[in-house]
Amino acid sequence: MGADGTETKTGTGGTVGRAFRAAFPLTLPIAAGFLFLGCSYGLLMHAKGFAFLYPVCMAYFIFAGSMEFVTVNLLLSAFNPVAAFMLSLMVNARHLFYGLSMLGKYKNMGWKKPYLIFAMCDESFAINSSARIPDGVDHGWFMLFVNLLNRWYWIAGTALGWLVGGLLPVSTKGIEFVLTALFLVIFLDQWMGEKRHLPAMVGVLASLGCLVVLGPDRFMIPSMVLMLVLFVILRPYLDDPRPVADDGGARGEKNDVDDADDVVKNVEDTEANA
Amino acid sequence: MTMTVLQSVLTIAVVALGTMLTRFLPFLLFPESKEPPRFIEYLGKVLPYAMTGLLVVYSLKDVSPMTGDHGVPELIAMAAIVALHAWKRNMLLSIAGGTVLYMVLVQMVFV
Numbered sequence: 001m002g003a004d005g006t007e008t009k010t011g012t013g014g015t016v017g018r019a020f021r022a023a024f025p026l027t028l029p030i031a032a033g034f035l036f037l038g039c040s041y042g043l044l045m046h047a048k049g050f051a052f053l054y055p056v057c058m059a060y061f062i063f064a065g066s067m068e069f070v071t072v073n074l075l076l077s078a079f080n081p082v083a084a085f086m087l088s089l090m091v092n093a094r095h096l097f098y099g100l101s102m103l104g105k106y107k108n109m110g111w112k113k114p115y116l117i118f119a120m121c122d123e124s125f126a127i128n129s130s131a132r133i134p135d136g137v138d139h140g141w142f143m144l145f146v147n148l149l150n151r152w153y154w155i156a157g158t159a160l161g162w163l164v165g166g167l168l169p170v171s172t173k174g175i176e177f178v179l180t181a182l183f184l185v186i187f188l189d190q191w192m193g194e195k196r197h198l199p200a201m202v203g204v205l206a207s208l209g210c211l212v213v214l215g216p217d218r219f220m221i222p223s224m225v226l227m228l229v230l231f232v233i234l235r236p237y238l239d240d241p242r243p244v245a246d247d248g249g250a251r252g253e254k255n256d257v258d259d260a261d262d263v264v265k266n267v268e269d270t271e272a273n274a
Numbered sequence: 275m276t277m278t279v280l281q282s283v284l285t286i287a288v289v290a291l292g293t294m295l296t297r298f299l300p301f302l303l304f305p306e307s308k309e310p311p312r313f314i315e316y317l318g319k320v321l322p323y324a325m326t327g328l329l330v331v332y333s334l335k336d337v338s339p340m341t342g343d344h345g346v347p348e349l350i351a352m353a354a355i356v357a358l359h360a361w362k363r364n365m366l367l368s369i370a371g372g373t374v375l376y377m378v379l380v381q382m383v384f385v
Contacts, residue, residue: 029369054282061290071289079281081288088292094325095293099300100314101322107306117297122329129322174377180333180348181355181372187326188359188368199320203327216335223331227324231317239316 019141022134027149030123033178034150038157040176041068043165045158048072052162059158063121063151067091093221098125105129105139112140119147121154123179126186132193198238202230343384351376 038059045055054075058068067088074084098120105128106113120128124147133142191200207223214222231238277285304310310318337345355372362368 025366028366029373032373054286058286058289061286062293064293067289067293071286074285074289075277075282077276079277079285081284084285085288085292088289089296092293092296094328095296096300097317097321097325099297100304100317101325103300103304103310103314103318106301113301117301118294120297126326126329130326171381172377174347174380175373177348177351177376178369178373180330181351181369181376183326183329183333184352184355184372185359185365185368187330188356189363189365190323190326192360192363194323199323200327202320203324204331206324207328207331211331211335219335220328220332223328227321227328228317231320231324235313235316238320239312 015138016141018136019138020145022137023142023145024149026127026131027146027153029178029182030127030150031153032175033123033182034153035157035160036172036175037065037179038154038159039161039165041065042158042161042163044069044072044161046162046165048076050075052159055158055162056155059155062088063119063154064088064092064095065121065154090221093224094122095120097224098129101125101129105143109140109143112144116140116143116147119151121147121150123182124150126183130186130190196238198234199231202227202234206230343380347376347379347384350379 041059042055045058055068058071062068062071070087070091071084074080074087099117102116102120102125106116109116116128124143127146128143131142131146133139187200191197194200206226207219210219210223210226213219304314334345334348337348339345351372354375355368358371359365359368
């Protein structure tokens with residue numbers, strides 16, 4: 001990141017434009033998925049008799065797809081804010097792990113940081129945590145555009161769904177699979193770019209196991225607890241010992257002197273430059 | 275709607291608050307000024323891979339292997355994505371190819 005650090009100061013227009021051009025193509029699948037899912041959410045709200053402002057405000061302020069669908073039911077049952085609050089914590093507990101994963105990448109992001117956290121949905125997290133951002137592209141602006149675009153795809157989809165959702169002439173059945181495809185492709189990309197596959201396998205096996213045993217409505221929190229336990233057990237194998245050099249500090253501040261397990265990526269970058 | 279407007283606005287507000295708490299909490303607990311514990315740094319390195327795996331499973335959670343089409347369209351489309359991605363390693367191509375194949379399967383083959 002050292003190179004573009006200086007460019008941020010000299011030409012903001014160029015930096016911003018380059019970041020947008022790098023981020024936009026990666027958000028296209030999410031545009032497709034969110035316009036469709038947002039539409040179905042807006043349509044559902046319309047069908048349940050809510051005014052236009054309801055789905056749009058919920059998309060704007062909550063901005064967590066699955067929780068918004070859950071909230072439709074909350075709004076249609078008896079008033080219970082404490083239960084609603086607890087439920088939102090449980091449904092969204094995975095965000096805690098996103099945050100822990102992004103502590104390093106969001107370091108030194110200045111004014112962009114609160115927005116990067118506020119707008120961190122599954123899809124934006126998946127892209128930002130895995131993307132190999134090209135050389136010369138500012139990381140902060142790149143991640144900002146990923147979050148901003150994804151957020152507005154969702155809000156626009158919601159509004160559109162409430163307004164015209166029932167009128168689409170072509171069958172869009174199955175388009176929701178685009179999000180599964182997105183996650184799977186990111187998973188494959190991470191798998192191919194990394195020699196060590198244990199962390200990815202822990203994620204799949206822990207959640208698959210909990211899903212089979214506990215069913216689709218209550219497997220998320222147990223999966224995350226199981227993952228945590230497995231990572232504690234596996235730490236001697238997965239954590240780099242790094243006996244001498246400085247521990248943190250290097251992370252996030254100077255990305256080119258990366259940690260041992262990122263060496264693979266650095267080698268690829270060097271090859272691309274050569 | 276059984277709630278008053280105020281009640282529904284309050285419900286939406288607490289849901290938004292709970293959601294934001296889950297997003298901001300890690301950053302509040304481990305601010306930049308303080309060095310996070312080594313264990314948290316370790317989690318920060320392994321969790322992204324595990325969470326992508328969880329998201330794949332999460333997005334498939336409502337597929338039932340015992341009823342309906344037994345998740346065969348999902349299986350075929352995912353196999354196609356793996357093959358496509360191993361071949362070209364182009365994210366957009368793999369995503370679009372897999373999704374279009376899935377839509378064809380659920381609209382024309384497994385109706």
